[in-house]
Amino acid sequence: MHTKTIAQLAQGLRAGDYSSQELTEAYLARIKQHQDLNSFITVTEHQAIAAAKQADAMLAAGDAPFLTGVPMAHKDIFCTLGVKTSCGSKMLDKFISPYNATVVEKFNAAGAVSLGKLNMDEFAMGSSNETSFYGAVKNPWATDCVPGGSSGGSAAAVAARLIPGATGTDTGGSIRQPAALCSITGLKPTYGRVSRYGMIAYASSLDQGGPMAQTAEDAALMLQAMAGFDPKDSTSVDCAVPDYSADLNNSLAGLKIGLPKEFFDEALNSEMAATIEAAINEYKKMGAEIIEVSMPNLKLAIPAYYVIAPAECSANLSRLDGVRYGHRCENPVDLNDLYIRSRGEAFGTEVKRRILIGTYALSEGYYDAYYIKAQKIRRLISDDFNKALEQVDVIMGPVSPSPTFGIGEKTDDPIEMYLADIYTIAINLAGLPAMSIPAGFIDNKPVGLQIIGNYFNEAKLLNVAHQYQQVTDWHQQTPKGFE
Amino acid sequence: MQWETVIGLEIHTQLATKSKIFSGAATAYGAEPNTQACAVDLGLPGVLPVLNEDVVRMAVKFGLAIEAEVADVSVFARKNYFYPDSPKGYQISQMDHPIVGIGHMDIEIDGATKRIGITRAHLEEDAGKSLHENFHGLTGIDLNRSGTPLLEIVSEPDMHSAKEAIAYMRKIHELVQYLEISDGNMQEGSFRCDANVSIRPKGQAEYGTRTELKNINSFKFVEKAINIEVERQIEIIENGGKITQETRLYDADKNETRSMRSKEEANDYRYFPDPDLLPVFISEELRAAVKADLPELPQAKRERFIAEYQLDAETAGVLSSSKTLAHYFEALVKASGCDAKTCSNWVTGDLLGALNKQGLDIAQSPISYDRLGGLLQRIADNTISGKIAKQVFEAMLNSKDSADAIIESQGLKQITDSGAIEAIIDKIIADNPGQVEQYLSGKDKVFGFFVGQTMKASQGKANPGEVNKILQDKLKR
Numbered sequence: 001m002h003t004k005t006i007a008q009l010a011q012g013l014r015a016g017d018y019s020s021q022e023l024t025e026a027y028l029a030r031i032k033q034h035q036d037l038n039s040f041i042t043v044t045e046h047q048a049i050a051a052a053k054q055a056d057a058m059l060a061a062g063d064a065p066f067l068t069g070v071p072m073a074h075k076d077i078f079c080t081l082g083v084k085t086s087c088g089s090k091m092l093d094k095f096i097s098p099y100n101a102t103v104v105e106k107f108n109a110a111g112a113v114s115l116g117k118l119n120m121d122e123f124a125m126g127s128s129n130e131t132s133f134y135g136a137v138k139n140p141w142a143t144d145c146v147p148g149g150s151s152g153g154s155a156a157a158v159a160a161r162l163i164p165g166a167t168g169t170d171t172g173g174s175i176r177q178p179a180a181l182c183s184i185t186g187l188k189p190t191y192g193r194v195s196r197y198g199m200i201a202y203a204s205s206l207d208q209g210g211p212m213a214q215t216a217e218d219a220a221l222m223l224q225a226m227a228g229f230d231p232k233d234s235t236s237v238d239c240a241v242p243d244y245s246a247d248l249n250n251s252l253a254g255l256k257i258g259l260p261k262e263f264f265d266e267a268l269n270s271e272m273a274a275t276i277e278a279a280i281n282e283y284k285k286m287g288a289e290i291i292e293v294s295m296p297n298l299k300l301a302i303p304a305y306y307v308i309a310p311a312e313c314s315a316n317l318s319r320l321d322g323v324r325y326g327h328r329c330e331n332p333v334d335l336n337d338l339y340i341r342s343r344g345e346a347f348g349t350e351v352k353r354r355i356l357i358g359t360y361a362l363s364e365g366y367y368d369a370y371y372i373k374a375q376k377i378r379r380l381i382s383d384d385f386n387k388a389l390e391q392v393d394v395i396m397g398p399v400s401p402s403p404t405f406g407i408g409e410k411t412d413d414p415i416e417m418y419l420a421d422i423y424t425i426a427i428n429l430a431g432l433p434a435m436s437i438p439a440g441f442i443d444n445k446p447v448g449l450q451i452i453g454n455y456f457n458e459a460k461l462l463n464v465a466h467q468y469q470q471v472t473d474w475h476q477q478t479p480k481g482f483e
Numbered sequence: 484m485q486w487e488t489v490i491g492l493e494i495h496t497q498l499a500t501k502s503k504i505f506s507g508a509a510t511a512y513g514a515e516p517n518t519q520a521c522a523v524d525l526g527l528p529g530v531l532p533v534l535n536e537d538v539v540r541m542a543v544k545f546g547l548a549i550e551a552e553v554a555d556v557s558v559f560a561r562k563n564y565f566y567p568d569s570p571k572g573y574q575i576s577q578m579d580h581p582i583v584g585i586g587h588m589d590i591e592i593d594g595a596t597k598r599i600g601i602t603r604a605h606l607e608e609d610a611g612k613s614l615h616e617n618f619h620g621l622t623g624i625d626l627n628r629s630g631t632p633l634l635e636i637v638s639e640p641d642m643h644s645a646k647e648a649i650a651y652m653r654k655i656h657e658l659v660q661y662l663e664i665s666d667g668n669m670q671e672g673s674f675r676c677d678a679n680v681s682i683r684p685k686g687q688a689e690y691g692t693r694t695e696l697k698n699i700n701s702f703k704f705v706e707k708a709i710n711i712e713v714e715r716q717i718e719i720i721e722n723g724g725k726i727t728q729e730t731r732l733y734d735a736d737k738n739e740t741r742s743m744r745s746k747e748e749a750n751d752y753r754y755f756p757d758p759d760l761l762p763v764f765i766s767e768e769l770r771a772a773v774k775a776d777l778p779e780l781p782q783a784k785r786e787r788f789i790a791e792y793q794l795d796a797e798t799a800g801v802l803s804s805s806k807t808l809a810h811y812f813e814a815l816v817k818a819s820g821c822d823a824k825t826c827s828n829w830v831t832g833d834l835l836g837a838l839n840k841q842g843l844d845i846a847q848s849p850i851s852y853d854r855l856g857g858l859l860q861r862i863a864d865n866t867i868s869g870k871i872a873k874q875v876f877e878a879m880l881n882s883k884d885s886a887d888a889i890i891e892s893q894g895l896k897q898i899t900d901s902g903a904i905e906a907i908i909d910k911i912i913a914d915n916p917g918q919v920e921q922y923l924s925g926k927d928k929v930f931g932f933f934v935g936q937t938m939k940a941s942q943g944k945a946n947p948g949e950v951n952k953i954l955q956d957k958l959k960r
Contacts, residue, residue: 318572
């Protein structure tokens with residue numbers, strides 16, 4: 001049962017092959033069995049069973065929404081009413097959210113059954129899930145390796161088939177990179193496609209929630225539930241939500257695929273390059289046309305990102321001051337002591353580093369040199385992509401320069417960790433939608449193929465991904481020990 | 484040395500919206516602590532601001548009223564600082580791109596008109612309140628006010644005395660109420676002011692070092708604070724000292740200003756555009772709609788009152804100082820059919836005097852313009868004398884009856900029947916032969932004695948014109 005996709009489970013539930021309660025109990029048992037992966041921060045067993053029973057009643061009554069009874073789980077960055085929402089931090093270890101994020105509301109409305117909250121890098125700052133207050137998550141493909149981050153818990157849980165689908169968020173690659181490192185399908189929608197209300201902000205102008213699942217077909221079903229304008233989020237865009245499943249089977253004959261030459265330079269390891277090339281060959285076989293494009297400003301993406309994202313986070317995390325909620329130090333002697341110790345005790349090293357970088361970049365005398373400059377670079381990078389997308393339908397490339405690496409291997413060198421986001425970060429700066437789909441293995445470690453599309457054209461990405469999954473079976477492989 | 488004072492004001496006025504600037508919570512004043520603060524106002528993780536469109540409309544209204552440039556695009560920015568009553572650790576404000584640009588306000592000072600430049604006006608959210616009483620050494624936080632919309636109006640350093648500063652502040656206060664964008668209630672903090680004050684030798688072009696006086700919340704205190712600060716600065720400089728650029732707090736009890744923080748200690752607010760909010764675009768349509776909706780402004784009303792009703796500048800100024808008062812006056816002229824001069828005398832004299840005594844606002848006047856109009860008509864048609872009218876007016880303050888009903892019930896109708904007046908006069912002439920003698924011997928002043936006696940005998944009801952006429956006739960004989 002646990003290897004089934006969301007599409008299959010939804011169908012089985014409707015056919016009466018199993019009840020939602022049976023499904024939910026089976027997945028809860030798997031979560032328990034594989035808790036050493038550390039993919040969950042909170043398992044909401046009782047709420048899940050109650051929701052499953054309700055789903056079964058709705059299914060029996062007929063006319064239930066399309067995800068009714070399907071188990072899933074949320075990244076612990078989404079606020080969930082009455083449930084701990086930690087964002088992977090000691091700061092919010094005791095924070096029980098008094099409201100639901102819009103994404104959570106939407107999945108509830110679609111009938112999905114949430115099994116709990118998934119581990120993540122602290123406040124989504126990290127590419128390996130090692131910055132979590134709740135400890136590193138293990139990659140089910142190589143349990144001494146990282147699952148990627150920041151949505152590492154989501155990726156590991158889906159890869160290990162502990163849940164059929166999960167929500168994630170992507171600020172600089174946090175859906176796509178763990179999806180690639182864990183061999184699952186992840187989609188970062190266009191900025192503004194999915195509401196950010198109730199999704200704890202890291203870098204507001206870059207954050208975007210999206211689906212993580214086994215297949216593109218499932219990602220389409222999940223995105224259908226998540227997408228749409230939200231009057232509570234001024235940056236969500238009021239444009240029609242198409243039927244994301246409708247175009248999945250469209251032919252790719254004549255599809256124009258752009259390959260940025262900067263994606264395939266010496267920084268990419270040769271085995272990765274070969275794997276990506278093999279994937280692109282599959283598209284050629286389906287009738288796609290390959291066009292070389294150029295992203296001359298790509299190399300500026302990481303420096304620009306590491307000004308903009310920390311700048312925004314330095315303000316976003318200011319509300320975590322120990323005054324109204326969150327961690328508060330013992331016996332503060334005065335206000336400054338309360339601030340300094342509460343924040344000092346509760347934030348991890350990476351979070352502190354980024355707050356400091358951001359505070360510095362926004363300081364008087366540095367603002368123009370860093371923040372304004374970074375915004376100009378952002379514009380240049382967007383222009384590069386927009387120019388390329390005038391010539392091609394989608395852009396393809398690697399997600400990450402190398403497959404997964406050992407837990408603890410890169411923690412001493414934050415810069416090296418930052419550089420690993422070179423292929424994903426630029427897409428966030430441009431606000432474009434992009435996917436990662438399983439595209440093979442190097443030494444049993446998964447490799448992802450990145451597909452980047454035009455604004456609000458997630459349907460095209462899903463179509464392109466789905467067609468690949470019709471001719472390959474990388475996405476169907478399960479890690480050893482989790483079959 | 485002759486010193487010149489240089490003053491610029493930053494006025495914070497709360498906009499009279501029903502809900503907050505970035506959330507749906509109510510803005511009403513005086514609720515139980517923290518009952519009007521929703522998830523957004525509390526700064527919970529994950530919440531986002533959504534701009535209240537009424538706020539934009541109100542700012543545009545103000546901008547058009549001061550003939551300012553209203554920006555096509557304005558941008559909200561985060562002003563970062565930690566304080567317990569600032570729940571997000573930053574205030575959403577506007578920095579580089581305020582909604583209202585350069586405008587002006589004319590003030591009248593010593594009979595002359597002076598133009599005060601307005602640098603900008605921008606939108607921002609108010610903070611909550613820290614409460615220090617009744618918490619046993621701890622601090623309580625009330626976030627009801629958090630997110631209340633503010634329009635910060637920044638003037639040029641164009642004022643050179645506390646008197647000018649007050650005149651400007653009053654004009655802005657009057658304007659925001661006229662535009663109905665603020666209730667202007669200073670006790671409740673809806674209208675607050677910071678003053679930037681410096682001095683320089685008369686004739687010198689460059690400015691001296693300024694200090695900022697914080698949160699002075701009445702016209703009286705603004706005046707006192709500026710004056711005491713100017714004295715302090717002069718004393719320092721004349722004793723060879725230097726002014727430190729700093730923020731100072733005015734202590735009304737001690738009538739002194741004292742240092743809060745110096746420039747070195749000042750926050751670096753690290754402003755940057757708020758990524759949660761889109762830029763605000765002001766369309767031509769909105770501008771036109773707001774313009775069409777603008778009421779007649781105080782200045783225009785004042786000028787019209789002078790031209791249309793031949794009022795003197797001072798009276799016109801008083802009557803146009805509030806929209807309600809101006810309306811009362813105009814409605815009274817219409818309802819009574821009396822001349823504007825009479826109406827304005829009654830309103831600025833008797834009515835405002837009576838209201839003042841009772842601590843009432845014109846809107847709470849116990850005498851409506853209709854009832855007052857009724858009284859004025861009875862004076863005009865000689866039913867009562869001006870003197871009796873004051874008596875009727877007093878009675879009207881304490882009853883709901885019309886002037887007519889009071890005149891009737893108290894028997895105050897003027898006696899115009901010449902036969903009745905003649906009878907009274909005949910008796911007085913007969914009773915006072917000595918005075919008659921004096922009058923006839925040329926002492927004209929004695930005439931007044933006869934008038935007084937006649938009025939007294941008639942209990943003030945005899946028509947004075949009629950009394951004069953009959954007396955003159957009879958005394959000549």
